[in-house]
Amino acid sequence: MAAATMNDIKARMKSVKNTMQITKAMELVATSKLRRAKERAENSRPYQTALFEAISDIRTYSATAESVFAEKRENPKTCYIVVAGDRGLAGGFNNNVFKLTALLEERIGGSSCYLPIGRKSLEHFSKPGNEIVSEEFSSLQSLGVSNALAIGKLVVTLFLEKKIDRVEIVYTNFVSILSQVPDHKTLLPFAPLDENAVENAKMQRPYEPVYEGKPEEMLASIVPDYLGGSIYIAVCESFASECGARRTAMNSANKNASEMIDNLTLRYNRARQAIITQEITEIVSGAEAL
Amino acid sequence: MSTFHLEIVTPDNRPFSGEAERLLVRTTEGDVEILPGHIDYLATVGTGRAKITVDKKSRLAAISGGFVSVSGKKVSLVVTTFEYADEIDVNRAIAAKKHAEELIKQAKDATEEAAAKARLLRAMSRLAVASKK
Numbered sequence: 333m334a335a336a337t338m339n340d341i342k343a344r345m346k347s348v349k350n351t352m353q354i355t356k357a358m359e360l361v362a363t364s365k366l367r368r369a370k371e372r373a374e375n376s377r378p379y380q381t382a383l384f385e386a387i388s389d390i391r392t393y394s395a396t397a398e399s400v401f402a403e404k405r406e407n408p409k410t411c412y413i414v415v416a417g418d419r420g421l422a423g424g425f426n427n428n429v430f431k432l433t434a435l436l437e438e439r440i441g442g443s444s445c446y447l448p449i450g451r452k453s454l455e456h457f458s459k460p461g462n463e464i465v466s467e468e469f470s471s472l473q474s475l476g477v478s479n480a481l482a483i484g485k486l487v488v489t490l491f492l493e494k495k496i497d498r499v500e501i502v503y504t505n506f507v508s509i510l511s512q513v514p515d516h517k518t519l520l521p522f523a524p525l526d527e528n529a530v531e532n533a534k535m536q537r538p539y540e541p542v543y544e545g546k547p548e549e550m551l552a553s554i555v556p557d558y559l560g561g562s563i564y565i566a567v568c569e570s571f572a573s574e575c576g577a578r579r580t581a582m583n584s585a586n587k588n589a590s591e592m593i594d595n596l597t598l599r600y601n602r603a604r605q606a607i608i609t610q611e612i613t614e615i616v617s618g619a620e621a622l
Numbered sequence: 623m624s625t626f627h628l629e630i631v632t633p634d635n636r637p638f639s640g641e642a643e644r645l646l647v648r649t650t651e652g653d654v655e656i657l658p659g660h661i662d663y664l665a666t667v668g669t670g671r672a673k674i675t676v677d678k679k680s681r682l683a684a685i686s687g688g689f690v691s692v693s694g695k696k697v698s699l700v701v702t703t704f705e706y707a708d709e710i711d712v713n714r715a716i717a718a719k720k721h722a723e724e725l726i727k728q729a730k731d732a733t734e735e736a737a738a739k740a741r742l743l744r745a746m747s748r749l750a751v752a753s754k755k
Binding site for chain 2: 372375376378379380382383385386389390477480481537539541542543544545549550553554557560561564
């Protein structure tokens with residue numbers, strides 16, 4: 333009987349060791365991907381900032397141009413761009429984003445439609461009764477700049493056609509390797525300009541800059557790029573967060589596995605010792621009987 | 623020679639950041655050359671080319687979609703793609719052009735066709751810039 337337990341323990345140790353190999357590999361992969369994703373997010377930030385500045389500039393000097401994109405509509409239909417991961421095994425990463433989306437829907441009210449990014453997000457929102465704007469962007473990892481710009485263009489077109497009245501992006505902010513916080517941003521309509529800021533800007537530059545072309549047309553061509561840039565940053569942040577969350581999850585899985593292996597080794601040694609003791613007892617009692 | 627601070631940014635990186643003498647870009651309204659001391663200015667640029675002069679040496683580049691702005695002493699060229707002429711992979715551009723032509727033939731609706739045409743335009747602009755280096 334004792335030999336049977338020993339074999340059982342041995343088999344379990346082997347399976348735990350195998351799992352540990354996988355989780356260890358996943359941890360390493362997540363760490364290296366995380367670094368690259370973080371870099372991509374940092375590299376694209378100047379682009380988004382520059383676009384934001386140009387848009388603020390036009391809005392400061394041309395009140396008519398801004399009205400189209402700052403228009404607040406009653407009983408809005410909101411388009412939620414929800415950025416989640418392609419795979420599970422990343423702790424609460426995906427669920428936290430979905431929870432925040434549900435919370436936002438409650439707070440904003442009105443009707444909703446969804447533009448999921450990432451396979452898990454697409455799976456989550458593909459339910460009967462849900463309106464999906466596009467199913468094209470089902471991979472978070474391979475979503476590049478051109479895809480992000482395409483999404484920007486798409487939502488701006490829908491917004492201008494009044495098919496949607498508000499655009500929210502829900503993503504995960506990468507604070508540090510240990511902390512990733514779900515967050516959201518209102519992409520459209522633009523928040524009204526701060527009047528003090530407008531005054532300040534006009535004081536610093538009392539004349540209007542020269543615009544080549546109509547301010548409305550320039551805004552119309554810059555705004556989709558700005559949204560695309562913002563979406564790209566959110567995507568990179570989310571991907572870095574997914575890797576961070578997976579790294580943490582895999583790290584604790586590794587710790588649990590090595591703890592289990594320690595316990596199993598102890599039990600294995602005890603079982604082995606028990607067999608040896610039993611054999612010695614048998615031999616000694618056998619010798620005595622002679 | 624007097625210079626101005628030029629920043630070129632794309633969503634991927636920052637291909638140039640430093641002092642430049644002049645910047646020639648094709649805006650949607652026509653070619654514009656920016657020299658030091660330009661008035662505050664903003665113009666959108668389409669798919670085309672840009673010429674940057676630094677230390678009396680000019681470099682040609684293929685650009686697509688974005689804008690150019692002058693704000694005080696700072697000039698920014700913000701575009702979706704930016705490639706120096708000598709860094710353009712001609713074979714890749716030719717392949718991209720062929721691929722775009724295929725896409726135009728296969729396009730099912732107007733949006734697809736417009737996207738494919740924009741692709742073709744970018745590939746052709748890259749080739750044109752690369753041949754002039």
